[in-house]
Every structure is written in C-alpha cells, then in structure tokens.
Amino acid sequence: MKNDKASPIKLAWRIGYLWYESPAEFRRLLTFLERHRGVVDEVALFETITHHLYVPLEIFAPRAALIGNRVRALKKAGFSNIGINVLTTIGHMDEAWDYNVPLPFQPMVGHDGKTSKGCACPNTPELRRYVRAKYELVARASPDFIWVDDDIRMHQHSVAYACFCPRCLAIFNQAMSSHYSRESLVAALNDPAQGTCRRAWAGQNIATIENLLSEVAKAVHSVNPGITTGLMTAGPGWSTYSGQAFDRWFPALQATKARPGGGFYSDEHPFGAINKSLEVGRQRAALPPSVTDCQYELENFPYQSLLKSTATVMNECTLAFAVGLNGIAFNAIGMSGGGDLAEFDAIPQRAAVLRPHWERLVKHAAGLPTTGLWPAWSPSLMACRSLRPGEDWFAADQRYDISRSSILAQIGLPLAVDRSGSATVLAGHVAEGFDTAELQEMLAGGVLMDSTALQVLAQRGLDHLTGVRVTRRLDNGVWERLTRDPLNGRHGAEVRDARIEFWGDASGAADELVPTEKGVRILANMENYESKHQGRCMTAYQNALGGRVVVMGYAPWMFLHSIAKRRQMQNVADWITRGKLPVRIVETVSLVPLVRMSAARDRGVVVLLNAGLDLIERATVQIRAPNVSVHLCTAGSTRRLPSHTIRGGVAIRLEGIAPWTTAVLLLGGL
Ligand SMILES: [Zn+2]
Incomplete structure (x- = not known):
C-alpha cells in the first residue's frame, strides 16, 4: 500500500528541476510517479540544475514560488511527504561556470591558493545573508521537509582543501592569536611539531559547518517551525578533513533526517556496493539518536540505465537496510528532463516486488547494531594524525585509508560498522586517531592489525600488548608460508604468494616480526622464492589484559582469497573474538x-x-x-x-x- 504509515521503510525519490519546471514535463513526471505509487513514500524536488552555487535571488524567488506550486500539486495528486532538496548551499564544485552568474561572494580558496569558480566560502556575512534568504524562500514554498545536500563540507570543491580565504585566515588567527598567511599556515599544518595547529584547523572546519547549518535551521524555522530538516553527508572513507562531527552538525540543523552517501555509480566494480554499504553504515552509526529517518544515497549519476543494472540497485538497497538504514533516497531518474521516463521504470517496478521483503528485514532488525570485526576509524583521524618530516598533511595517503580492511568481507568475515562489534581491526596509521587509553581498551579485547599499526602502538608504548615488534622491512622477493599452528588448521606449510613487487596494497609489504614476550604463536613465516627462511611475519598473542592480538606483516590487505589463507583468517577471527564472531561460512564460497x-x-x-x-x-x-x-x-x-x-x-x-x-x-x- 502506498505511504503505509505502518511501513518501517521509506522509499523516496529525488527529482531534478527539469522534470517539473515546465507543465508538460511535470505532467509526465506525475504519470511516472502515479505509475509507481506503491514505492513513492516521499518526493524531494531539487531546487537547481547545476552544482554551481549561485542563482541570483531575483531569479530564485519566482523559481521557489514555482516549486511551491509543484509541492501543492503533488499533494493534491495524493502524494505525501513532499519536500525540497537544496542541492547547493555553498556549491559542490566548478560546473557550468562559463555562463552561470559568477559568485558575488568570496569564493572558496584551497590550501594551494586555487580559487573555486562555483563554491563560496561559508564564513562571509554576504554568503550567510544569501543562504538565509534562499532558505527562507525555500521554506515559503510549503515543503514538508528540506534536505541540505552534501556540499556542506570543507574538502573537494574543485579546490581540494578549503578554506584559506582572508576571512577564514582572520577567524583562525584571532582564535589562535597568530598571524598566519595562507602559505605560512599551510607550512604550519605540514610541520610535524604543529599538531595543535592541525587540531585547531579541523576544529574551525567543524565550527564553520555547524554555524552555517545553525543559520539554515533558523532561516527555515523562522518561516515555519514545522518543517523537518535533513542533512546529506559524505563518508569518512573519503576524508575526515571537515571533521565528520555529526554530533554537532545534526543538532545545529535540528535535523531528524539523514542521507549518508558515498560513491558507487556503475557495474564496473560491483564490489563497490559492499564498500558503499560499509561507508554509509559508518555514517549511520555516528548519527545522534534524534535522527530517525536515515535514507541511503542511491545514486545512479549520470543516470544512464545501462551503467548500473537494476539487480545491482536492488542489492544496494538490501545492503543499506542490512547496515541499519531505514530508507532509500533514489536519485535515479536523471537531471536533464526531456527523455523517456519509461527508461527508469525497472527500478521502481523491482522495488515494488522487493518492498515487503525489505520491510520484513528492517522490522526484524530494528534497533540492532551490526556485529563482527569493526574496522576502526575516528572522525578526528585527520585532525589527530601524526606527521613525519617530509610528509604532506593534505596528500592522499593509503596508510590513513579506513576502508582497506574491507577485503575481509570478500573472504566471508562479517564486518561491523558499529563500534560494539566483536573485535577491532587496526589498519595502517588509523590508530593515530585514538588516544592511548582508547587503544589500550581495544587491546584488552580482540584485535587484528597490520605491522604498520603495530608501529603506531609502539610509539604509544603499547607494543608489549601485541607481543611483537617489527625488526626488518623487506620489499621484494618473499612469500608467506603458514606454520603448523592449530590456527592454520590442516593448511600448515601452505604458501601464500602475494608477489609484493607487483601492484596495489601488497606492494613492498613484508615486515619481519620478532616476539618480545613469552607465549607468542607464530602463524606464518616469510621465505624467499628459493624457500629460504626470511623471518616471522604473522603472530598471535594473548596479552596480560586478556586481549587477543594477531599481527600481520606480509601483504595484510591484498590477496587473502586462497582456501588456506581464508581458513586461517576465519580461525584467527574466531580466536580473537573467543568464538563470538557472529557468522562463519564453512565452504570457500564468495x-x-x-x-x-x-x-x-x-x-x-x-x-x-x-x-x-x-x-x-x-x-x-x-x-x-x-x-x-x-x-x-x-x-x-x-x-x-x-x-x-x-x-x-x-x-x-x-x-x-x-x-x-x-x-x-x-x-x-x-
Ligand atoms: Zn573562507
């Protein structure tokens, strides 16, 4: 039944401006929505066509009035939950700048001095005035709700890391009693000794977004306090530069709706559906309890139906519900209008078939956390990370990629997005996002880690809880041979050959581990390609806190897919969780x-x-x-x-x- 109040899920549709601007297109849109009424619980109308921020208010005012007409028409047609998706609050990126009206505000300035053409600094009074006026116009269009899209971030606005404009520098300098120019501030942020400066800068990013969202909420609720607000977010796997402070941003917007997002656009790399479900799950897990409507970003940009199969779309929905979301925001029918909407029928048709299935899943799992191995991450990872001489705080760095351990899902290990999972996974330098007490608490439980994480723990004086230290880094000419330890089952003496000279995450990853405590078990040794011993590379240790810790020195996050390695990793996961890993799949299947x-x-x-x-x-x-x-x-x-x-x-x-x-x-x- 349409809009069944008892339904535990919400299927929502985001509608491009050109699908409703002209009366003819709007009639076609209505026909499409009516055809799929059973899966249209909510409709959100985009207010603009491009990701370019600026539309002059004298142009936007009549547009907002038109949107109001369409909102009322949709309600008259029997649809409920009709709202507006404000695509641009500060702008997403440089798009169509050649003919859009240039920004009359301070544009965003990147750390490298590049200036955005389509995105504005969020901190100037001129921009804030514009945002207030725009949202007041939107609120006057009588929507049930207003979405704030995911341009509310300080990274990746066609300038990589913002905002280093004079206004933002002045705010920072006043707070820090400093006199930084952009160049000297960037130098300070890249100075290993300036951790305080990095934390303060990330704190300014958080506060900038919080203040802006607070202004949006005030503007909306000054017109109508009954309008529900929602915030669309990007995931921490992309970057934690902006601070990922959901505990402050959602209350600032008074938001009860969330739309966690992430990139997954085609069938080209189908496992991306799992990666995205984990990424949106992490965002769901970070929401304050006041958010009750959590919609998955189903994003088929740029909306060509052969790009992503309907089966993939349906899997995405099921996986989103599996990680604890309770709605889908379909952005699937394009932005440009004018085509044949029948091209998109397959998605709502199939969703209608699966709807009862999804409802049973969501209802049965309501309120339950994910469980399994929790790949650790922290919203303050970038703020708190260490920097070593010569490193660039702004550069992409795989060691800070919180998604590397997603490979464990490929061999059937259940991954959790809630921290209450059965055990912790520490990859690369991600441990730098946690204070020493938190890390010690993790080490009192089950931990699976790589040898890079071990070095972070050593710097914190915690490596004794792992039982080993790294003594030598090899980068070529070795494979791994499993030992006859019981955790290797019947696969003792089998070889795992990741060819660490070749590619990807396995490149040059071969650390020798040496026990420093009694009772360390050796799970694998390294050998050269002539089978000569090159040192130990995988260990298991139960420490004095009762924690069970497994350290992997050889290609930890790539090529784990053999029967022997998969079985070893299953046994390891069972061992570190003391048999509490929620699920184990016996056969070697995908x-x-x-x-x-x-x-x-x-x-x-x-x-x-x-x-x-x-x-x-x-x-x-x-x-x-x-x-x-x-x-x-x-x-x-x-x-x-x-x-x-x-x-x-x-x-x-x-x-x-x-x-x-x-x-x-x-x-x-x-
Ligand atoms: Zn600025």
Whole structure:
C-alpha cells in the first residue's frame, strides 16, 4: 500500500528541476510517479540544475514560488511527504561556470591558493545573508521537509582543501592569536611539531559547518517551525578533513533526517556496493539518536540505465537496510528532463516486488547494531594524525585509508560498522586517531592489525600488548608460508604468494616480526622464492589484559582469497573474538555477510551477498547464536530453515544462491 504509515521503510525519490519546471514535463513526471505509487513514500524536488552555487535571488524567488506550486500539486495528486532538496548551499564544485552568474561572494580558496569558480566560502556575512534568504524562500514554498545536500563540507570543491580565504585566515588567527598567511599556515599544518595547529584547523572546519547549518535551521524555522530538516553527508572513507562531527552538525540543523552517501555509480566494480554499504553504515552509526529517518544515497549519476543494472540497485538497497538504514533516497531518474521516463521504470517496478521483503528485514532488525570485526576509524583521524618530516598533511595517503580492511568481507568475515562489534581491526596509521587509553581498551579485547599499526602502538608504548615488534622491512622477493599452528588448521606449510613487487596494497609489504614476550604463536613465516627462511611475519598473542592480538606483516590487505589463507583468517577471527564472531561460512564460497544481532543473541538478521559469478550450490552458515530459530526471507515468502546445533550456536544450509543475489536470514522468533 502506498505511504503505509505502518511501513518501517521509506522509499523516496529525488527529482531534478527539469522534470517539473515546465507543465508538460511535470505532467509526465506525475504519470511516472502515479505509475509507481506503491514505492513513492516521499518526493524531494531539487531546487537547481547545476552544482554551481549561485542563482541570483531575483531569479530564485519566482523559481521557489514555482516549486511551491509543484509541492501543492503533488499533494493534491495524493502524494505525501513532499519536500525540497537544496542541492547547493555553498556549491559542490566548478560546473557550468562559463555562463552561470559568477559568485558575488568570496569564493572558496584551497590550501594551494586555487580559487573555486562555483563554491563560496561559508564564513562571509554576504554568503550567510544569501543562504538565509534562499532558505527562507525555500521554506515559503510549503515543503514538508528540506534536505541540505552534501556540499556542506570543507574538502573537494574543485579546490581540494578549503578554506584559506582572508576571512577564514582572520577567524583562525584571532582564535589562535597568530598571524598566519595562507602559505605560512599551510607550512604550519605540514610541520610535524604543529599538531595543535592541525587540531585547531579541523576544529574551525567543524565550527564553520555547524554555524552555517545553525543559520539554515533558523532561516527555515523562522518561516515555519514545522518543517523537518535533513542533512546529506559524505563518508569518512573519503576524508575526515571537515571533521565528520555529526554530533554537532545534526543538532545545529535540528535535523531528524539523514542521507549518508558515498560513491558507487556503475557495474564496473560491483564490489563497490559492499564498500558503499560499509561507508554509509559508518555514517549511520555516528548519527545522534534524534535522527530517525536515515535514507541511503542511491545514486545512479549520470543516470544512464545501462551503467548500473537494476539487480545491482536492488542489492544496494538490501545492503543499506542490512547496515541499519531505514530508507532509500533514489536519485535515479536523471537531471536533464526531456527523455523517456519509461527508461527508469525497472527500478521502481523491482522495488515494488522487493518492498515487503525489505520491510520484513528492517522490522526484524530494528534497533540492532551490526556485529563482527569493526574496522576502526575516528572522525578526528585527520585532525589527530601524526606527521613525519617530509610528509604532506593534505596528500592522499593509503596508510590513513579506513576502508582497506574491507577485503575481509570478500573472504566471508562479517564486518561491523558499529563500534560494539566483536573485535577491532587496526589498519595502517588509523590508530593515530585514538588516544592511548582508547587503544589500550581495544587491546584488552580482540584485535587484528597490520605491522604498520603495530608501529603506531609502539610509539604509544603499547607494543608489549601485541607481543611483537617489527625488526626488518623487506620489499621484494618473499612469500608467506603458514606454520603448523592449530590456527592454520590442516593448511600448515601452505604458501601464500602475494608477489609484493607487483601492484596495489601488497606492494613492498613484508615486515619481519620478532616476539618480545613469552607465549607468542607464530602463524606464518616469510621465505624467499628459493624457500629460504626470511623471518616471522604473522603472530598471535594473548596479552596480560586478556586481549587477543594477531599481527600481520606480509601483504595484510591484498590477496587473502586462497582456501588456506581464508581458513586461517576465519580461525584467527574466531580466536580473537573467543568464538563470538557472529557468522562463519564453512565452504570457500564468495558469500559476503552483514550481520545485526542483539546483545543476548536471541534476535538478529544475516544478509549474505553472493559476490561472485558462480552459482553457490551449497553453503553451510554457522550462526553463533545458541538455539536461535532461522528463517529464510525472500521476496515471495519467509520459511523456517532446518538447523542443527553446533558449539555456541546453530548451523543452517543454503542452496542455489545465484550470482550477485542476496539471501536474508531472520534470527529469532518472528
Ligand atoms: Zn573562507
């Protein structure tokens, strides 16, 4: 049923300006929406055509009035939850600047002195006046809600890192009692000794966004306090330069709606759907509790239907619900108008079929956190990271990429986006985003880490809790041979050859580890290509705090896909979590699990994506939830699966999982 108040999910549609500006296009849009009424719970009208910020108010005022007409017409046609998606508050990027009206405000200035053509500094009184006036006009169009799009960030506005304009420098200098020019401030931010300066600069980014959002809320609610507000966000995997301070930004906007986002635009790299679900999940997990409407950014830009298959789109939705979102914001029908809207029918048609399925999933998992291995990240990573001589704070640096351990999902290990997961994953230098007490707390539990993270811990005086230290870095000519430790099962003596001279994350990654404590277990050694021993590279250690720590020195985040390595990593994950890893898939198949579970392990969901091109004929899924009943939920039915008891849980068998489809298991009573 359309707009069913009892529905636990919201399917929302974002509509480009050119789909409703002319009466003829609007009639066609209405026909499209009416055709798919059962999956149209909400409609958001974009207020502009380009990502360029500036539309003069004398042009925007009649446009806002037109939007008001369309809002009323949509309501008259029987649709509810009609709002406005303000695409540009400060501008996204330089786009169509040749003929758009140039900014009459201070443009954004990058750390390199580049000046944006389409994005304004958020801190000038002139821009703030414009933003207030624009949002007041938007609010007068009688929307039920207003979205603030994800241009509210201080990075990537066609200038990489902003804003170093005179106004922003003056604000900073006043706060710091300093006299920085752009050049001297950038030099300070790149000075290893100037951590205080970096934290203060990131703090200014947070406050800039907070103040701007506060002004938006005031402007909207001065017209109508009943208008709901929502903030669209980008993920921490892109950058934490802007501060990722959801605890301050959402209250500033008084927002109860969120739309976590991330880039995933085509079928070219289909595993991107999992990466994006983790990225939006991290954002969901960081929301304050006042946000109750959390819509996934389903983004098909630039809206050519063969670019991303409908099956992929449906998988994205299922995965979004799996990580705890409760809505989908479809941006899927294009911005340019004038085409045949029937091109986009397949998405709402298929969504209509899957809607009951998604509702069952979301209802059953309501309020439950994800569980599994938590890849650690911090909103203050960039602010708090260390800098070594010669390093550039602004440069892309893989060691600070919080997404590297997503590869663990490819071998079937469940990853959590909530920090309450079963154990922690520390990759690269991400540990620098945490204070020493937090790191020690992590080390009192289960931790899987690489040898680069170990070096960060050594700087904090915590390496004794790992049992090892790095003594030598090799960068060529070695592979890894598993030992006969019980954690390697029957795969002792097997070789993993990542050819670290070749490419990607494995390049030059071969650190020798030496035990510093008693009781360190050796899980793998390095050998050269003539099978001569080159040192130990993977260890397991239970420390004095009771924490179980596994350190990986050899190509930790690439080429983990062999049967032997996968089995070892499963055993390691079970060991560090003391058997609490929520799910283990027995067969070596390309099933990616996302798991939500209650603390008592009596309720939960397991969503499994077949992320390979082979039919999975059979998969045995061990679920570490004792005595729990398991139902398989498909688009057409929900049926209980036979299960048998295993230590600490139950096991079920799935059969015939087609490539790039999902299987949804509901745990506990329905
Ligand atoms: Zn500025």
